Amino acid sequence: MNSLRLVFSFIILLFLSGVSSAEEHTIYVGTEDNPYVFSDASLVISPGDNVTFIWTPGQPHNVAQVESSTSNLFVANGDIVFFYSGDPVDGATWVLNSSYTQDEGTLYYICEPHVGLQMRGQIVIESRPDMTMDFGSFPWLSYLLVFPVIGAIWCFAFRNNPEAHKYIALATTLFTLIISCIVFVRAGSGSGFRLMEEYEWAPNLGVSLLLGVDGISSPLVLLTGIIGPLTVMFSWHEKEKPALFFSLLMIMQTALYGVFITLDYFVFYIFWEVVLIPMFFLIAIWGGENRRYASIKFFIYTFTASVIMLVGFMALYFEAGVNSFSMIDIANNSSGFSREFQIWVFAALFIGFAVKIPSVPWHTWLPDAHVQAPTAGSILLAGVMLKMGLYGLMRAALPPLPIGAEVFVPLMVALAIISIIYGAVLSLGQTDLKKLVAYSSVSHMGVALLGVATMTELGFAGAVFMMFAHGILSPAMFMVAGVLLHQLGTREIPKLGGIAQSQPKTTGLFVVIFMGSLGVPGMAVFVSELSVFIAFFESHGYWLLLPIFGMVLTAGYHLWALQRAIFGELNENVDVEKVHEAPWYEMYPMFILIFIAAFFGIFPHYLMDPISVSSYDILDFMGVV
Template sequence: MNTITNDTWILSVGTFLPLVGVLLMLFIPGSEERTHKQIGIVTSAATLAVGILTLLRFDFDQSDKLQFFVDSEWISVISSNYTIGLDGISLPLYFLSMAVTFLVMIYTWDNMPDAGNPKPFIMLMLILQVGMAGSFIAQDLILFFVFFEVVLLPMYFMIGVWGGEQRQYASLKFFLYTMFGSALMLVAFLALFFQTGAASFSFAHLAEAGALVDRDVQIWIFAGMFIGFAVKVPMFPFHTWLPDAHTQAPTQGSVILAAILLKLGTYGFVRIAIPMLPQGAKAWAPVIGILAVIGIIYGALGCLAQTDMKRLIAFSSVAHMGFVMLGISTLTEFGINAALFGMVAHGLITGMLFFVAGSVKHRYHTLEIKRLSGLLIQMPRLGWILGFSAMASLGLPGLAGFWGEFPAILSAYNPNFGLSVGLYRTLMVIAALGTVLAAAYLLWLYQRTAFGRPNPEFTATPHPVGAGVDGEHHDVHIHDVTPIEWVAWTPFLVAIVLFGVYPQLMFDVMDPAVTALVEQVGAGIP
């Protein structure tokens, strides 16, 4: 793999900068809540600034090559290096993680979860950002594994401390599922390492040497990685942690989980499992495709059965990630491009939906669909944003969601490398039916919550005397989108439209890298 070694500092700084904020906050007492929030915003803004600089310095004409490449010694004894780099596949996700963390920080200014205590909350979010960004730049299996795991504890605490009523159960479930996946994944990584001659953990080396491993061995190793990544995605039948975690997590946690964390799994498939084990990938592709389509239908049916708005959005994630995995399982350039696009689009759209759900919860103190109605009358702007995000989520052409789903379905028409055409065309038809179901559950959700007259229990005069600090809030009770929310949300909304109208913006960056990847996979399949 070709590499470019310009601006070698930029990725390390961009990844580890949040730790500076964490260190700073360690020495400030927790009672100074405003200062902590300010440090959080400033740190994540600085990180985002480095991210923007990365975008500017990125050579878009050579996005198939690893740029800002660094390869320095780390744990020489086990031949693991600090190897980092960025190409067209990882750039959008790397940047997305920075942007989302920054916007979530801004949102936190006004919307601290009920448990309070912003100091540890913001510190955890910053550590989380290090893990997420690091996973996308790592070009060494052990380094990737470390970053992948760094994400685990902060998210566990975010759900467990600041989450809803069932938070302890949900957080433990999240933790144990992921831990189980990553333990098997680690065994698979080590097996791959030894099968390729125990020379190096670097992606480039393993992608070359992995293809030479026996087909049967590849299938076994792929199985280990499959479980690790499939839990994270999550794919049916490993998805059961997701509805609980999403529903119980605080808004910030849900947004980050949906926008970035789930992508670590799909990214792992694209970046690690498939290029390193081409024959294993080919053998497993039909299984992935079938499970993905089951996920699409199952997720959609799950959505139809939900009575809680946030849980519904969580189940819709299962369905959306099904489309992404279907695209990946075709092993075509077209499908993988669609999947990568779908990852970013889903991050933006579902992240936005979770923001809206968080704000609805904040105002009504409930997310029960039955009790909500007439959002458009009580909060016209929030109602419209919900409608907009729901349309984007169901894949309306002209918005970002469309470019993730439609090409993914289309790619199944003609799978690569002699995968069974009959099977994939069947999958295609079923997946297409899934989009109809998606329209059904999203429109039904919208109809029930936004249309009609507001529920009388929320229109009655608010509490006579608002108690304590929140007094002011209680007087206005149901208020429309606040300025802070506008600041945090506008970039999401703009991006959804922008990528919907002009998807080339992202496809152009990804395509050369994806082409190179698929070529490499093809070379490994006899």
């Protein structure tokens, strides 16, 4: 127990320590040798960076912006507000915040008392470069792909040992979590792709294993890493073929990482489809009563959509004519795509992605799959797999097809709003907790789709943030359903009720999870909903009332379900003997998820910074901003 606590606190520490937001620069006001200079006197930064001025003790200085390199007077008149550190002081620290460094250009500044000694400097703000590709020196991303597979094989090799497999699974997933954290931290919040790796596979066809992360994929990599150990912990006491179960979980994890980090259409498609196989078996072997129907429906539905997507990928490849399946190369050569071509190809890709999102009317596989899947499968499905659709839309469809996307915006908005309201209304009517969560996923992913459909930086950022937030909170919701199922053998709301007295601590967690999921300020979902709605208001005006109405319903079904299932009079169907506090292996995952959701709800900028930079990149590339 204690060792487990240690490991988790270590991970949280690691998580907190290195996260970088916008890049930081430092200028020393005066040096040891010469107190009347700025060092560096001419600093080159990117837009949005922060600059910290640190006084070297000795002389009183200040920092004041001036109009030109020859001007000697600090003027703060007119519309332009110049920066000014205040009256001269000896020894201080002052931060030039990013609001001054948004636009390209040069900022000149002086030290007022010593301008006669030519104590002046300049900050040059240069535009971000085009889609930069930064090839990393260490293959972090390949490790993400390789380790879970090794873990899976290792786990399966110990299938006759009653205990080993779960420790192997936990160790592997924790290890990949650490790598995910490192990847997230190293990806930072700069523009362009980081940690890139390329391995040739079929150069004649232009296929290579091209890996890389940017601000959109790194949060999802982190999410996949976080969900991994939690699923293992939550199925700690799996009885039926546990080794195979954990192996499939880890193979699934590899495939999900693959989807999020490949930048090659061909390989992307491969990972996209490989995700289906372990999920099919997870539902089919460990699922509920109706698992045979649900697993086949799930497989056929998503496979059909994605083969159409494959035709779209091939069309993109031929039309770009660069003999490369690299997303970057194809996007760079997409300027010649005709309007008609863009519309057709975007339609093909949109079908593939919309089924995975899932957007109404292609959502019907989701409730079946969710209800029948084992809890760990549901967690992976809701937590990570549903994010593939929107991620694919933003990564694979939007950059090369801006006109097609523009044509589809009204459709996307309509589908998103219908998903939000329809999902919420159906959730109100559900009696099965898992089904309720499934429909609430449709509703939440509708919010994310709405964010993408606004075609603004804030909307995109809100959408990706929603993907992350939903990826944290919907697994937590499934855990609630899982805990109730383990204890009482049912998830039917009418058969529950009044169990709060017998398990106060667990109920506390349940309440926080439900609050977080309905969008209480301070939790991650709130941040994303707020950003999406602001962006939507800016782009579509008072149509915003429709999705807002959906939010009212969202609050309604969450609270109503909580009230019926947990609080109130003790239901006569409930066997009080069986109700007890959740065991540690269920309690801790829920607590960790709440912690993460709250953390990013309170400090959203750790995620928002990288996301918005990359969102801007995509929109900039599409020519929208």
